Amino acid sequence: MESTLLGQDFTREIAICWGVSALILGGLMLHAWQALREAKQGRD
Amino acid sequence: MEFISKLANPERFMRVSQWLLPIFAVLAFICLIGGGIWALGFSPADFRQGDTVKIMYVHVPAAWMSMATYAIMGVASFVGFVWRHTLADIAARQAAPMGFAFTLLALMTGSVWGQLTWGVWWDWDARMTSMLVLLFIYAGYMVIWQVIENETQAARLAAILCMVGVINLPIIKFSVDFWESLHQEASIIRADGPSMPASMYLPLLAMALGYTFLFSTYLLMRMRTVILMKRRGSKTKGRAPSIAKTVAGETV
Numbered sequence: 001m002e003s004t005l006l007g008q009d010f011t012r013e014i015a016i017c018w019g020v021s022a023l024i025l026g027g028l029m030l031h032a033w034q035a036l037r038e039a040k041q042g043r044d
Numbered sequence: 045m046e047f048i049s050k051l052a053n054p055e056r057f058m059r060v061s062q063w064l065l066p067i068f069a070v071l072a073f074i075c076l077i078g079g080g081i082w083a084l085g086f087s088p089a090d091f092r093q094g095d096t097v098k099i100m101y102v103h104v105p106a107a108w109m110s111m112a113t114y115a116i117m118g119v120a121s122f123v124g125f126v127w128r129h130t131l132a133d134i135a136a137r138q139a140a141p142m143g144f145a146f147t148l149l150a151l152m153t154g155s156v157w158g159q160l161t162w163g164v165w166w167d168w169d170a171r172m173t174s175m176l177v178l179l180f181i182y183a184g185y186m187v188i189w190q191v192i193e194n195e196t197q198a199a200r201l202a203a204i205l206c207m208v209g210v211i212n213l214p215i216i217k218f219s220v221d222f223w224e225s226l227h228q229e230a231s232i233i234r235a236d237g238p239s240m241p242a243s244m245y246l247p248l249l250a251m252a253l254g255y256t257f258l259f260s261t262y263l264l265m266r267m268r269t270v271i272l273m274k275r276r277g278s279k280t281k282g283r284a285p286s287i288a289k290t291v292a293g294e295t296v
Contacts, residue, residue, distance in 0.1 A: 013160055014098050017153040018084070021102040024145050025258060032265040039272035 052129040072257035079250030107150035113143035121203035138266035144182040170219035
C-alpha cells in the first residue's frame with residue numbers, strides 16, 4: 001500500500017519537534033548554568 | 045567499596061568535575077550542532093515516511109536518554125540507599141529533572157510523529173504506556189523530594205521508589221517484542237546490526253552522543269551547584285546538613 005505521506009510537506013511538524021526539544025533542553029541548561037554561576041558568587 | 049568511597053569524595057568530585065565540565069559542554073555542542081546539521085540537511089528522507097523521519101533524530105535520543113538517565117538514577121539510588129553516600133543521593137536527585145524532560149520530549153515528539161505516520165496522536169500500546177509510566181515515576185520521585193521535609197527520610201523514600209521503578213526499564217525496552225505494538229522492533233541495537241543505512245544511523249548516533257554529553261554537563265553543573273551552596277551554608281532545601289559536614293571535613 002502506498003503511503004499517504006509521500007509528497008507532503010512536514011516542515012512545520014519537524015520544526016515543532018526540534019524547536020520544542022531545543023527550548024526545553026536549552027532552558028534546563030541555562031537554568032543550571034545560572035544557578036551554578038550564582039552559587040559560585042555565593043548568592044542563593 | 046573503596047572505589048565507591050573515592051568516587052563519592054566531594055573534594056575529588058569538585059576537582060575532577062571542574063575540568064570535565066567544559067569538555068562535556070564542548071562535546072555536547074559539537075555533537076548537537078554537527079548532528080543537527082547532518083540530520084536535517086544531509087540525511088535522506090525515508091522511502092515511505094518522507095521527511096517526517098527527521099523527527100526520529102530528536103525522538104529516539106530523547107527516548108534512549110530517558111531510560112539511561114533513569115538507569116543512572118537507579119544505580120545512584122542504590123549506592124545512596126545501601127552505603128549512604130550523599131553524593132549518590134545528590135546525583136540521583138539532580139538527574140531527575142533532565143530525565144523527566146527527556147521522557148516528556150520522547151512522548152511529545154513521538155505523538156507528533158505518530159500522528160503523521162499512524163494517523164493517531166496516542167495509542168495505549170505497551171511502549172507508549174510504559175513510557176508514560178516512566179514519566180509518572182519521574183514526577184513522583186521529584187514530588188517526594190519536594191514534599192518531605194526530613195532530608196534523610198526523603199532520600200530513603202525517593203531511593204526506594206527509584207529502585208522499584210527500575211523494573212519499568214526492561215518493560216519499555218522489550219515491550220515491542222512481548223506485545224503487539226504500533227512501534228517497530230529495535231532498529232539500531234540488534235544482534236545483526238542496524239536495520240537502517242549509515243546515512244541515517246550515524247547522524248542519529250551523533251545526536252544521541254550530543255544528548256548524552258548534554259545530560260552529563262547538566263548533571264555536573266547541578267551537582268557542583270548543590271555542593272557549592274551547601275559549602276556556603278545556603279538555607280536552600282537540599283542535602284544540607286550531611287553534605288555541609290562532609291564537605292567541610294574534606295575542605296573542598
